[in-house]
Amino acid sequence: MSESGTARAEILRRIRTKLPPQTESAAASYARVPREYTQCGSLDHEAMIDLLIDRLVDYDSDVLRVPKGGDVSGAVAGLLAKKGETRLIVPPQVDPAWVPAGLDLLPDTPPLKTDAIEGAQAVLTPCEVAVASTGTIILKHGPVQGRRVLTLLPDHHICIVREDQVVESVPEAFARLTGTGDAPLTTISGPSATADIEMTRIRGVHGPRRLSVILIGL
Numbered sequence: 001m002s003e004s005g006t007a008r009a010e011i012l013r014r015i016r017t018k019l020p021p022q023t024e025s026a027a028a029s030y031a032r033v034p035r036e037y038t039q040c041g042s043l044d045h046e047a048m049i050d051l052l053i054d055r056l057v058d059y060d061s062d063v064l065r066v067p068k069g070g071d072v073s074g075a076v077a078g079l080l081a082k083k084g085e086t087r088l089i090v091p092p093q094v095d096p097a098w099v100p101a102g103l104d105l106l107p108d109t110p111p112l113k114t115d116a117i118e119g120a121q122a123v124l125t126p127c128e129v130a131v132a133s134t135g136t137i138i139l140k141h142g143p144v145q146g147r148r149v150l151t152l153l154p155d156h157h158i159c160i161v162r163e164d165q166v167v168e169s170v171p172e173a174f175a176r177l178t179g180t181g182d183a184p185l186t187t188i189s190g191p192s193a194t195a196d197i198e199m200t201r202i203r204g205v206h207g208p209r210r211l212s213v214i215l216i217g218l
Contacts, residue, residue: 048168055134067216076158079158089112091145098160120154131166152208159188
């Protein structure tokens with residue numbers, strides 16, 4: 001949506017009127033930002049994958065490792081079977097080899113209506129990049145990883161992560177995202193959860209109650 005005519009555009013206009021006149025380009029200003037923090041991890045591949053798994057499990061996610069060329073659809077089927085789930089949303093360009101047979105598939109072509117998405121039990125997507133140090137998975141929304149709403153309303157998100165998509169640090173993840181376009185991003189660190197004033201943890205308030213990650217080996 002264009003900024004023109006929106007409340008966002010008005011807020012940005014007011015902010016800009018209060019800022020001093022720009023004497024350099026935004027790119028030049030961005031380049032001057034000090035970046036003395038750690039830019040690159042030091043772990044070897046297996047240690048980095050172990051760290052990601054440790055973080056994901058700590059966040060109450062299910063994690064499965066499948067060797068390259070292994071039975072991904074079988075792993076997906078096993079995760080769905082745990083809760084008797086059969087209604088699965090699949091974004092348009094998800095690898096069909098990952099999708100088990102015998103399910104009530106809900107392809108998002110044409111785009112599903114909200115009540116159909118709410119009626120799904122699970123969604124299957126790949127990811128754009130995963131960060132081992134924080135246990136964070138980043139989605140870039142489009143035909144491959146689906147619209148954002150597809151990963152918010154179903155109760156169970158199954159996310160496929162290739163091990164060559166895993167980096168150790170957040171700066172490395174953003175370096176991989178540079179130049180990949182302006183599609184919306186979602187960062188996921190475990191199932192959606194929040195806690196009330198008595199620190200009672202409740203899952204599924206803002207997104208899926210279950211996150212399952214299938215790691216495909218190199």
